Amino acid sequence: MTQVEITGETLKEWGHTPGKEFGRALEIAQAAAAAGYKLDQIRAKLDTMKPPPPPPTLPLQKAGDVPFHFNIEASDDADEIRNLEQVRETMTAVMRTPTVAAAAVMPDACPAGPVGTIPVGGVVAAYNAIHPGMHSADICCSVMMTDLGKIDPKAVLDAAEQVTHFGPGGRPNGKRFTMSQNLMDEFRENRFLNNPKVLRMAVEHLGTQGDGNHFLFVGRSRKTGRTAIVTHHGSRGPGAVLYKLGMEVAEKYRRRLSLETLKQNAWIPADSEDGREYWAALQLIRKWTKANHNAIHQATVEGSKAQPGDRFWNEHNFVFRRGDLYYHGKGATPAWGDYAHDATGLTLIPLNMAEPVLVVKGKDADHALGFSPHGAGRNFSRSEHKRRLGEVTPEQALAAETAGLDIRFPAGAVDASELPSSYKNAGSVVRQIDQFGLAEIDDYIDPYGCMMAGDIPPFWMDKKKRKGRR
Template identity: 40%
Template sequence: MKPITEQDLIAAGYEPGPVIHQMLETAAGFAARGIHDPKYALKLLAREFGPPPPKAVLRDKPAPFAEAIRHANREEYENIEAVRRQMRDLLKVPVISRGAVMPDACPTGKAKAVMPVGGVIAVENAIIPAAHSSDICCSMFATFYHERSEVGAELDALETCTRFGLGHRHLDTLVADPVHDEAVWDNPFLSGLRDRARVHMADQGDGNHFAYIGELDVDAGTVEAFRKAGHHDLAERLAGKGVCRVLVTHHGSRGLGAHVYKRGYIAALKHMAKKGLHIPDAGAWLDASSEEGKAYWEALQYVSRWTRANHACIHRRFLERIGAPEIATLGNEHNFVWKRGDTFLHGKGATPAWNDDRCRPLPGLIPLNMAEPILLVLGKDNADYLSFAPHGAGRNVSRTALRRKFHDESHRKETIRRTTEGLDVRWFCGKPDLSETPVAYKDARSVKQQIRDFGLAEIIGEIRPLGCIMAGATTSWRDREEELTPKQIRQIAHRSERRRVKQDLHEEF
């Protein structure tokens, strides 16, 4: 029989470390005495070193969670009940200490213990990849500027500065950014993904991601709210600016984040195979203090920086195209993991609304739908709801169920026309998507009122809609996300090197 190995001991539940080496030396002594049966040797080792730590199991009862949501009709009641079922399953995962549900909450998927949209959980010394989902760092970013022309012309310019739909940018239209040159690519969760990051810069994706142009009356109240909250730089930049145009973009980390998530999720499943017993896949976690957990956390931080750079890149290109100087910018994530003290806060469609390390309420952007204002808010740090606010209006029914309700094509077209009347709405991929129009979302007034009633955030301004660009329906085979070929990877590297050489020559002369 083969002697006991380090992997045998780890598989039995013992933690890697110095004790493993002591156990292997003891096991070698057993073998020298003629004890070769691995099962018997493990029993003897357990007597001398103690049994391995017990595997983690689900709680009998879920951890407590608070609801910042109410229903006004049967459809909303059924929606909330589905969210409750998902949260109860998830909150039986032993590393989760608390949870909360935002006004925009809606169920997602059918897997056991899956996090609903609008859900928030507090996790102790662990990161649960499925709880932040594959759209890591889905986020908002706003730039204030003064108008340069009518809305249609600015949207024309914006269409040339961004891209929507599945897949990635054409290799002839790649956009360089310094974030690609950070020394992060030896991280196991980022290794080999540099080209993936490059092809998705200035690329927004599909679904509910958008580029929205609106306007805000920057009055004394808004400026004073920023000043009172301690955001003096924002207050000074906006003071006296009157009516501002505002570009707001909404998207996540594209193919880069999707691949990081996939690797993190697989790593969590492997960890659970060793450390957990009957833990649902959606609740699988990585120990934050382990080397793997630390690497995943660092990868998440890079994905956050990359996504913010992606937003900023689109905004910079747009302002250059229309010839407008930037007045001010702000933004926030709403699909992510944040650390406060020793607790890892996971939000899947939830806006951070706490005080930062300088005791300043975090500013945030909460869109409702393309025909409604985007709310400019300051967090109220309401610990009852883990100090979050909603990320939008949310849905009461799925996209598929909505399309069934509007099965007649002429009815769909009329609904889209009626609900977006007076706005310049563009569908980048050509075909309107009913599931992203105002009729698909919860009542905006109700969500806004619940933000106030539950004390989640202070609304200090409303960015009125003028027009927006969304992906639209993307069903063509040409839109499928495809792996980069070796030739494409070489082309990316070649073009990146040419740009670097040109930049070096420019700086030299």
Template identity: 30%
Template sequence: MAKLKLRGKDLRNIGYPEGPVISVAITVMEQHYKHHGQADALGLLRQVLQNPEAFKSEEHLGRIAEKLIVEETAEIPLNETPLPYEVYGREFIDEGAIRQMDYAMRLPITAAGALMPDAHQGYGLPIGGVLAAKNAVIPYGVGVDIGCRMCLSIIDIPAEQLEKKASVFRRELIAGTVFGAGAEWKPRVDDAVLESPLFAEIGLLKHLQAKAAAQLSTSGSGNHFVEWGLVDMLEPWEGLVPGRYLALLSHSGSRGLGAQIAGYYTNLAREIRQLPREVQHLAWLDLDSEEGQEYWQAMNLAGNYASACHHHIHRRLIKAVGGALLARVENHHNFAWKEKHNGEELVVHRKGATPAGKGVMGVIPGSMTAPGFIVRGRGEAASLHSASHGAGRQMSRSKATQSFTGHALAKILAEHKVKLIGGGLDEAPGAYKNIAAVMAAQTSLVDVVGKFYPKIVRMAEAGGLRED
């Protein structure tokens, strides 16, 4: 007899409300009533829905009943004034981002925060915002693209070969990458991340494994890219001596897997925590709750998945051009970590911010024509050991599209000797802040170890919103 398989849609069709009860109900039924037929299982679930009080003392169905018995809760008040926080590069951060950060610093769970010089307005927590919370995780404090990250590989091919064999590097870049919402790589690649037991243990993830497998080793839209370029190492690192090297740099995240996790648990947090309208996107999950633990595990899985995507892309492209890896530096910049600050363990959310603990290496990109930076963190306490994740936008995508022309973009690309594949006016270099000014605003946060100059850039076709 086939084992019971339920979908959230099945439960919603019989009246179950959107939220944690659906995940709990599916788990309970598939674990403890797996030999029931679907009709019988749904009939039982309908009985629990109609009279949850009658089932709350039962061992298994009681878990479902508890989720259905909703107590009226008052709106959680914010603190009257925001906690103080450091702002880096205040002169080029928009008021919307400052206002959002002020609200975040009034949450009752907030312990500390900081705003990076590339910050701009987002949803809930501004992009470029760093927020430390007490025993709680905020799904939108991590962001939609969980585990969005940078990965830079320095390879053993002489740097001058990039220009001499530009057509080869361009051809392999096109052949070895796929971009955009819903994009899949064929044939599929294998990776240990797909074998995580969490895909079987967490209700939401059961229905996302196939999507994750199909999208493994692909890249997103918006400002995500894979590019060949040149690195100037300014000091010895990882066995490399100062000098010029050929390198591959990529920027992307956890694809549909991360987006689904972010959306589901944000909605769940908003149902559990009734917050004022201005901070509804900052609803949190207690880490000692079942929902908080589920999100924490799912978030870490999405981070591992994002890392695997980059590694497959790099392995494929480096092999295609006949190179070998010399050194690599990579980092998340949409994630949450458990860290100790001022002697207290806190959950540090970096939504568009680079980890910059003392000695920690990272990559801060510029734009399709501006250099990126290989950095070493200085462990600055006021920034919660963080730095910017890039130059940061200074205008919206729609404004950028209206402000620049294809001719102007082609001209600036030619001036910097950059070849662009895909991309669009929404990603024009002028849409971003001056990376030199951003870096100057955070000299107390990081030391520059090397610079990366993009030369052959691949992005998704024009358009495609992404918050990172």
């Protein structure tokens, strides 16, 4: 009797895929053929060894299928028109993601990456999904205000300059704040945060503000005449590591559930074990970030001998659960009263260093998915703004744009991309907040001055570079 010849090509024709079990299946098939089994008998025997077919992947949604609320308008300025077109283009691509239920943009919206990346000022509601890319690496970027009474604002800014920390890295030994042991224990119990790097940074970065557009602002309440301090920063190193870990897990689900989805819009199913752990990690990072603000405010109170009054805060890079939807705000502020257990009904909207910080009551507008703006946004990049200064030095621009204000750059040089002219027109943003019914202004904190982080390398780094060029 002639022996049936079976090769790897035979197995492929039968629907087997090269992989871990392919070689073993071929060995079994060839042994069965040598023993005289018929071809159909061998094929039937091997059918039980086929890997299960992959689950069907979720297709992208069609443009126009998802409700989209556009709470922004452009003047006839070419930069604003171009910015608006880019925001619409990128948000339209975001809304094709299979999980998205609705989206909105705020008056301060501007692109924040390649097309298909949620823009600053963007809000996305998703079914059973947490999208790490939609809260970004600066998780829980937030603002906190403390009423400091009738104290001289200069004394407050001087005291704050002695206790806060801008720039990369954390605080050195001897200058660190103490992290709550209870919070550290909670970090250790969460598999996303029980990470040597996260735990180390949670200690070292407490009481730090980072770089970029993060600031410490001092001004006076227009309503009461009392001095107030406002800080702006996020979760620093611990949040950045959590974001990276979250994106890695989300990518595994993207490959399994929706290969067509853009990598930056990958998600973790909220009802999965990964989703529950990641959600818990986000809440702990929120606690840490609030403690970070509190540490700086309390140290400033003690250093200035102020008599503090009310203190409140709100985040604008975060995920919020409401009903059965997860709301991702990227540079957008929740505007419903009970969005968190510590919500006070008031939130803060900074504009730029020469303009007041707005204290507002949110209006929970349906057409804004319950959000309001987080600031003034930009119409063009940092590098483009610097290019447009031409022969004007950053120091000259600062003097012209902030006359009468006490502006300090702790990195040692003026970052022109954080000057008022690098942001959208503050008056236009305030007008649109009212026009679209996004929030009601309760008070203005008029500026005395601020410390602005900026993207200028610290003086010691610049000195090291100069030395290396010699």
